[in-house]
Amino acid sequence: MGVIVPSGSASVKVNHGFTVSVSENRYNKYGIPTADFLFSTGTLENAITNVNPITFNRNSIGTYVDANGVIQTAASNEARFDHDPVTGESLGLLVEEGRTNLLQYSQEFNASYWTNGTVTVIPNTALAPDNTFTASKLVPNTSSDSTHRIRKSLGTVSGSGTLSIFLKKSEYSKAILVSADTNSQIVVDLNSGAILSSGVNILSSSVTQHPNGWWRASRSVGSGLYRYFNVYGVPDSITAYSQAFAGDGTSGIYIWAAQIEAGSFPTSYIPTPATFISRASTATYYDSNGVVQTAAIDEARDDAYFPDENGVMTSAGLLLEGAETNDNPHSEHVNLYSTTELTTRENQELAPDLSFTAGTIIETTANSYHKLFLNPTPATGNLTLSAFIKNK
Secondary structure (H helix, E strand, C coil), rough: CEEEEECCCCCCCEEECCCCCCHHHCCCCCCEEEEEHHHCCCCCCEEECCCCCCCCCCCCEEEEECCCCHHHEEEECCCCCEEECCCCCCCECCCCCCCCCCCCCCCCCCCCCCCCCCCEEEEEEECCCCCCEEEEEECCCEECCCCCCCECCCHHHHHHHHEEEEEEEEHHHHEEEEEECCCCEEECCCCCCCCCEEECEEEEEEECCCCCCCEEEEEEEECCCCHHHEEEEEECCCCCCCCHHHEEEECCEEEEEEEEEECCCCCCCCCCCCCCCCCCEEEEEEEECCCCECCCCCCCCCEEECCCCCCCEEEEECCCCCEEEEEECCCCCHCCCEECCCCCCCCCCCCCCCCCCCEEEEEECCCCCCCEEEECCCCCCCCCCCCCCCCC
């Protein structure tokens, strides 16, 4: 957008989509103005004087979409120049009314703040719309019921409100968003972004496409109906959140950046990130080079990275995880494991933390089972086994 103020005139001429450069004498029609603000070029400067006469204030951070379709964060008092997330077309200076995201932990769906149903939330599993590795996967479990969802209740609210979240298909390609009653759901096709059905108590709903298969779905409701936030990831056969089904424990959808705001339309995403308080043990994380680092007790892992699907290290920001215990007492000492037709040697290779602590296992020539094993004290419930492995 350009705003032209002609010399000697108090009127303002607003022109959309200037494509003619100054060298092509675009001021032919009106003469040279006293001010020309081309917000579509990403500046607040007056194109005539090359001086910025605009005072811009915002007392918080704010998000916007850059020319590559990536969601960026502007600091307090920093102007935002928005773009179409798919075409990259400049949308000019982004100015919005003051809003608050009423949800906490807007990206940490595994936090105890969320009252989740019969689902597993796996954090940091996919590249999010802001190019950080902070998207979560919502995986229904194998029980046959209708509570495969994440949920948050705000208690009593009044007036109209808007609920939104970023969604991406994985094995499932359908999502259902529900507010406070059975008539406030929308069903979204994550292949096309189409709204397959919409409840009667919804004022408006929309789905906006973003790069890499992401969609931002929103719906606005009235009469305090936005007091609940529910998101379901479901197979194609499900058409309503009240239908029961059994997941397979691995299939689901990706989710990121939940938001509830008072008002009848959505605004840009307002992050409400988790903060680190304490941790009673050391913990590891990947740095930007893919090296495993160790954080001390009560040290935040606020610069963590994860490899994306192409092996590129991508920022995950602050790494927060649930409390877990490694039940393997010999996690770095292969010579303390039991073996069958194997020889073990310690401290033979550079490990992922760049220490010379990786061991090797060498098979014998016997035509038999070759294995390295450990028999820890039996535990109840599900167990996850993991190890770093490298071909020699």
